[in-house]
Amino acid sequence: MVVEVDIASLSTGDSPRISGVDPEHVEALAVAQNPLPPITVHRSTGRVIDGLHRLRAAEIRGQRKIAVQYFDGDAADAFVLAVESNVTHGMPLTTADRKHAAARIIASHPQWSDRVIASVSGIAPGTVAEIRRRAPGGRPAGESRIGHDGRARPLNGNEGRRVASQLISENPNLSLRQIARVAAISPETVRDVRNRMRRGEDPLPQRGRQAGHDEPPAAPHGSRGPTVVPDREPAEDRAAIVKRLKADPALRFSETGRTLLRLLAMHTISMAEWDKIIDKVPPHCGEIVACLANDCAQMWADAALRVQRKVAETA
Template sequence: MHAPGHNDLYAAEEVEIGSLAAGGSPRTAGENLAHVETLVASQAQLPPIVVHRPTMRVVDGMHRLLAAKSQGHRTISVRFFDGPEEDAFVLAVRSNIAHGLPLSLADRKQAAERVIASHARWSDRMIASVTGISARTVAEIRKQVKGRPADGAGRIGRDGRVRSTDATEGRRRAHELIVKDPGLSLRQVARAAGISPETVRDVKNRLSRGEDPLPRRRPKELVPRPAGQPARRDGHAGRPAPGPAAAPAAVVERLRADPALRFNENGRDLLRLLNVHTLRAEDWNRLVDSVPPHCTEKVAQLARDCARKWLEFASVVERD
């Protein structure tokens, strides 16, 4: 099963405008008349609209249709889609985040809710890829709507493969395969274990560090430790970890007042870099939500690279 796209459409043909129907648009506020006027004024040759043949409902191109009507045209160029209505809605959403007047964030979230209900077995990443929001946001919406697959049913990813919603067994299986044959590629292990290649990479990295292949549960948001919570212990002979540290923003502010940093170019560069990391927890969460589905792996890798560089920097500073 794949998300419907323009490869599922027939060749363009001229269709009577009077035979077409509206309704079911992902735009909750309706069409934007100013955009229609812009299309009319452009005098450009507009691409064909997309129509669901069984219902003759416009899937993509209502602004173009209204522009054609205002110009007095009786026909319009159409590419037909023959799939079920649920898939027609997915195609409408996917088309409206790819070109033309983009859907608002509220429209995309509402569309995701509808897609979750109609395509419950699609993975969060797959739904994110057609609705233009992050997989993390899709996961939050999924908790609030009906239509979730039964436990153990698995979800269908963007590559068309079914993966279990509980990666615990998949991680264990991947661990066994890696130990048995270290030469297997990430994709080979992923296919055999029913998990993603990125999850296999994490298992492999954990194995190389001598850690358990199953990570401990992490908080769902980047929130600070509540005030008054007992300080945890670190791994050095049971020694208590340092007490609550001053807020990063306050520390950076004090460093700004230090002439040894303020009055030389390298010091000012360091202060600027440190200041980037003084965001509040809710700001970090907002940044997580802003990462589009097609960029998640690249952004995550860059973040890890930055973290490694900071760790190396900290080690050198402490040695000196």
């Protein structure tokens, strides 16, 4: 919701821009005839998260009030949103700004993976990893990280790969998701393990074997090995996946991302719920509802193809 707020009540400290605002950009916004888009403000502190140039332009225009959208969250998440907002639109952050921001996010969100922080700060995951290594304390051994899907995984995935290879050997018909859940690794890592086994290669990459623990630890007496979690209902799987996506800052901190999450959440209901809905469709509306359902299905299918192409192009 957009509200009008007194400019004098807003704070402009703690910006991710090391050198502050760009006077030329402020002047360009001030002389433009178009209304200034709403700025984003941290509700609990009144600090401007996104829109500092617009705020300065409004002051030059002589405005006493400005349109504001509030963000509810802690200060650390507010800074993350400030960084991501200024990476994805408006006047972009400099490389120095992005690296400095990444260092702060590493300190405030150490559980986030390098890829997650990279997606927020607009730099390469390798750069984030290097910044993390140089940070005080370095990289703790045995640390786990939260990835884009919201799941925590250990930095060293060797044990997960070993578990996955054992499951694949015992039951090659298990899905990637089933194995991933048991082994606590990503489905893509499971796919890599499976492909390596099909080629007759070691499931562990060379660097993983060199890191030690070449042999899996002996199982305790009487141990039956990893237990396979049976497949849940597809709706439950979708709901769990959407829940993990909601933890991804690249989605939850942007309006388009939140829209996508809302759309995906609509399709997490079970078949029993669908049956109830379908049973209540009035007969005289049936053809229209069926036509719209087909149109929606086609739009989702088109969206899936476009997303897959985008992934392939950036791989």
